[in-house]
Amino acid sequence: MTAASPAAGDRFLLDRRDFSAFLTSIRTAGYRIVGPTVRDGAIVYGDIQAESDLPIGWTERQDAGRYRLERRSDQALFGYVVGPHSWKKYLFPSHERLWTATRDGPTFAVISEPSDPTPLAFLGVRACELAALKITDKVFMGGIPDPSYSARRTRVLRVAVQCGQAGGTCFCVSMGTGPGVTSDYDLSLTEILTEGRHEFLVAVGTEAGGSVLRSVPLRPPTDEADRTVTAIVAHTASSMGRSMDPTGLRDLLLSNPDHPRWERVAKRCLSCTNCTMACPTCFCHTTEEVPSLDAEKTERWRRWDSCFNLEFTKLHATPVRASSSSRYRQWLTHKLGSWHDQFGTSGCVGCGRCITWCPVAIDITEEVAALRVPPPAPTPGGGH
Amino acid sequence: MASDVPSPSPAPSSHPLAPAPYFVRRQTAETGDTNTLVLAPMDGGPVPPALPGQFNMLYVFGVGEAAISLSGDPTDSTQVVHTVRNAGRITAALAQLPPGKAVGVRGPYGRGWPVDAAAGRDVVLMAGGLGLPPLRPVLYHFLSHRAQYGRIEVVYGARTPKDLVYYDQIQEWRQRSDLRFQVTVDAADRSWYGDVGLVTARIPDVRFEPGNTIAFLCGPEIMMKYAARDLEARGIPRSSIWISMERNMKCAVGICGHCQFGPEFVCRDGPVFRYDVVRDWLAAREI
Numbered sequence: 001m002t003a004a005s006p007a008a009g010d011r012f013l014l015d016r017r018d019f020s021a022f023l024t025s026i027r028t029a030g031y032r033i034v035g036p037t038v039r040d041g042a043i044v045y046g047d048i049q050a051e052s053d054l055p056i057g058w059t060e061r062q063d064a065g066r067y068r069l070e071r072r073s074d075q076a077l078f079g080y081v082v083g084p085h086s087w088k089k090y091l092f093p094s095h096e097r098l099w100t101a102t103r104d105g106p107t108f109a110v111i112s113e114p115s116d117p118t119p120l121a122f123l124g125v126r127a128c129e130l131a132a133l134k135i136t137d138k139v140f141m142g143g144i145p146d147p148s149y150s151a152r153r154t155r156v157l158r159v160a161v162q163c164g165q166a167g168g169t170c171f172c173v174s175m176g177t178g179p180g181v182t183s184d185y186d187l188s189l190t191e192i193l194t195e196g197r198h199e200f201l202v203a204v205g206t207e208a209g210g211s212v213l214r215s216v217p218l219r220p221p222t223d224e225a226d227r228t229v230t231a232i233v234a235h236t237a238s239s240m241g242r243s244m245d246p247t248g249l250r251d252l253l254l255s256n257p258d259h260p261r262w263e264r265v266a267k268r269c270l271s272c273t274n275c276t277m278a279c280p281t282c283f284c285h286t287t288e289e290v291p292s293l294d295a296e297k298t299e300r301w302r303r304w305d306s307c308f309n310l311e312f313t314k315l316h317a318t319p320v321r322a323s324s325s326s327r328y329r330q331w332l333t334h335k336l337g338s339w340h341d342q343f344g345t346s347g348c349v350g351c352g353r354c355i356t357w358c359p360v361a362i363d364i365t366e367e368v369a370a371l372r373v374p375p376p377a378p379t380p381g382g383g384h
Numbered sequence: 385m386a387s388d389v390p391s392p393s394p395a396p397s398s399h400p401l402a403p404a405p406y407f408v409r410r411q412t413a414e415t416g417d418t419n420t421l422v423l424a425p426m427d428g429g430p431v432p433p434a435l436p437g438q439f440n441m442l443y444v445f446g447v448g449e450a451a452i453s454l455s456g457d458p459t460d461s462t463q464v465v466h467t468v469r470n471a472g473r474i475t476a477a478l479a480q481l482p483p484g485k486a487v488g489v490r491g492p493y494g495r496g497w498p499v500d501a502a503a504g505r506d507v508v509l510m511a512g513g514l515g516l517p518p519l520r521p522v523l524y525h526f527l528s529h530r531a532q533y534g535r536i537e538v539v540y541g542a543r544t545p546k547d548l549v550y551y552d553q554i555q556e557w558r559q560r561s562d563l564r565f566q567v568t569v570d571a572a573d574r575s576w577y578g579d580v581g582l583v584t585a586r587i588p589d590v591r592f593e594p595g596n597t598i599a600f601l602c603g604p605e606i607m608m609k610y611a612a613r614d615l616e617a618r619g620i621p622r623s624s625i626w627i628s629m630e631r632n633m634k635c636a637v638g639i640c641g642h643c644q645f646g647p648e649f650v651c652r653d654g655p656v657f658r659y660d661v662v663r664d665w666l667a668a669r670e671i
Contacts, residue, residue, distance in 0.1 A: 099399045099401075101402075103445065106484065107405040107486050108405055108486055109405075110402040110488075112402065143637060144400050146400075147399060147400065254646070257669075283639065284640060287640070289448040289449075291446035295445075295446050298445060300401075300402075305634075305642070307644075312632065315630060315631060315632050317471070320631065320632070320670060326669070326671075338644070338646060342647060
C-alpha cells in the first residue's frame with residue numbers, strides 16, 4: 001500500500017488470509033476490538049484478541065422464542081445475524097458507577113467516575129445496529145450529553161458488516177435500516193465467499209476508518225466484486241424472516257390505548273423484561289445508592305431498568321402501570337409511537353431481538369398487525 | 385515528587401447528575417407526616433434561579449434522591465424551600481435531618497407555571513392535598529406583582545383539617561382583600577367551622593371572567609381531572625388550564641425513561657402541562 005491513508009469513499013478488496021493483519025492494524029491504532037464471539041450457545045459480543053475468537057463457520061437459526069447455533073457448510077467469518085447482545089452494553093453498560101461521594105466534615109464531596117480512555121473498535125456492526133447507535137446517540141447526547149456515554153461513543157470505530165443472510169426474525173427492510181450499510185460507518189465490510197474465493201469488499205466511511213487500513217494489504221475493487229456485493233445485499237433484503245408495515249405506526253399506537261389486543265398480549269406476556277434488555281435502543285435505567293458499611297463513602301450506580309418492571313412507575317408506593325397490558329402497551333407505544341415525538345425517529349430498527357428472545361414468542365410484527373385491525377365497534381345489544 | 389512527572393488527567397469533579405451540597409437551615413412540621421425544609425448552599429453562594437413550578441432532586445447521603453417541587457419564594461436567592469411528605473425511604477430520611485445536616489440538591493428542573501401568560505387575567509389556583517406546595521411559589525409571584533393580575537382565587541382542599549399545610553400563612557392570606565383563599569376538607573369533626581367537601585364542590589362559587597382567566601391545578605390526578613372538567617364547563621378554555629403532573633423520576637433530564645406520560649417526559653416537558661396537551665393521557669387508564 002501507499003503511505004497515504006485511504007480516504008472516505010475509497011473501496012478495496014481484502015483477502016481472507018489478510019484478515020488477521022486487518023485486526024492487528026486496528027489494534028495497533030490503539031483500539032480494543034470487541035465483536036461477535038461464541039459463548040454459552042449464542043453469538044454474543046466480547047473481546048476479539050484474534051480472528052479465531054470470531055464465530056468462524058457458525059450460524060444460527062432464529063424464530064419467535066427460539067435461537068439455536070448451527071454449523072455452516074463453509075468457514076464464513078460473519079455468516080450469522082445478531083444475537084442477544086447489542087453494542088449498547090459497551091456505551092451504556094448494564095451496571096455502571098456514575099460518581100462516588102465521601103463525607104467531608106459536615107458536607108460531602110462528589111467525584112465523577114473517570115471514563116476508560118481506551119477507544120473501542122466495534123467489529124461487525126450490522127446496518128440495523130448502526131441505526132440503533134444513531135438512536136441511542138440522540139437519547140444520550142441529544143440534550144445534556146451523558147458524560148460516560150459520550151466519552152465512549154466519541155472514541156468508537158464502527159467496523160460495519162453488510163449482512164450476507166437474513167435471520168428468521170429480521171425485518172430491517174421494513175424499518176428502512178438495512179441490510180445495506182449506506183452511512184454512519186467508519187469502515188464497512190462485505191464478506192464474499194464463493195467457490196475458490198474468500199475476500200471482503202471494504203468501503204471507507206471516514207478518515208478514522210481509512211487510517212486503520214494503512215498497513216493492511218489491500219487490492220483495488222473489481223467490477224465482479226461490486227456485482228457480487230450488490231447481489232448479496234439484494235438476496236439478504238429479499239429473505240427477511242419477518243416484515244412490519246411501518247406506515248402511520250405512530251398515530252396507530254398513540255390513538256389506540258384501549259385496543260383489546262393489549263389485553264390479549266398481556267395474557268401471554270410474563271413481564272420478564274427480556275425484550276427490553278435485548279433491544280439495542282431501550283435506554284431506560286434506574287439508579288442505586290451503594291453506601292459503604294461505615295457510611296463514610298457512597299456510590300451512585302446506574303442499572304438497566306425496564307418499563308415491564310412493576311417498580312418502574314412506583315409513585316407513593318403504588319405503581320402507575322399495575323397491569324401487564326398497560327406495561328406492554330407502554331413499551332410498544334413508546335418504541336413505535338411516542339419515540340417519534342421524543343427523538344424524531346422510530347425506536348425500532350427491525351433487528352428482531354425482542355421476537356427471538358421472548359420466552360413466550362410474542363412477536364412485535366404480529367402484535368402490530370393485530371393492532372391494525374380496528375377494535376370491534378360496540379354494538380347496541382351486542383349483536384352482529 | 386518531580387513536577388514534570390506526568391499525572392493522569394484529573395477526573396472531572398462534577399457530573400451533571402451529581403448533587404451540590406446544601407445544609408438544612410430549618411425543618412418544621414406541617415402535619416403529622418409532612419415537613420417543610422429550608423436548605424441553603426454549603427458554600428454560602430446563591431441558589432440557582434428557579435421558576436415557580438420547577439422541582440429539585442433532593443439527595444440524602446447514602447440513601448438516594450427524590451424529585452420534590454420547590455415551594456418557597458422564587459425571588460429568594462439565599463435558600464430553597466421544599467415541603468416533603470414522609471412517604472418512602474428517601475423522604476423519611478429527609479424528614480429526620482436536623483438543622484446543619486447536609487442535603488444534596490440538583491436542579492431546578494422542568495417547566496414551571498406560565499406566569500407571564502397570566503398577566504392581565506383572572507387567576508384560579510386549585511390545590512388538592514400536597515398540591516399546594518408546588519403552587520405556593522406562583523402565589524408569591526402573583527402577590528408580589530399584584531397589580532399585573534385580575535382576581536386571584538385560590539381553592540385548597542385537604543382530607544381533614546389536620547392535613548392542611550402552611551396553616552398560619554393561610555390565615556394571613558385569608559385576611560387579605562386582594563385575594564380570595566377558600567379552604568375545604570373532605571371530612572372534619574365539630575371543631576372545624578370551614579367548608580366540608582371536595583375542592584370541585586367549590587368551583588361554582590369561584591369568581592372569574594371565563595374568557596379572561598387562567599387556571600393552575602395541582603393535586604391528585606383524579607382531582608385535577610374533575611376540576612379541569614368543571615372549570616371548562618364554566619367557560620375556561622382547555623388551553624387556559626394548566627396542571628402539574630407527578631411521576632417516578634430517577635434522572636430528571638429525560639434519559640432514565642421512568643416519568644413518561646404519553647409522549648411527554650414529565651421531568652423535562654413538564655411537570656407543568658397545558659391541559660389540552662395531556663387531556664387524552666389523563667383520561668386513559670394506567671398511562
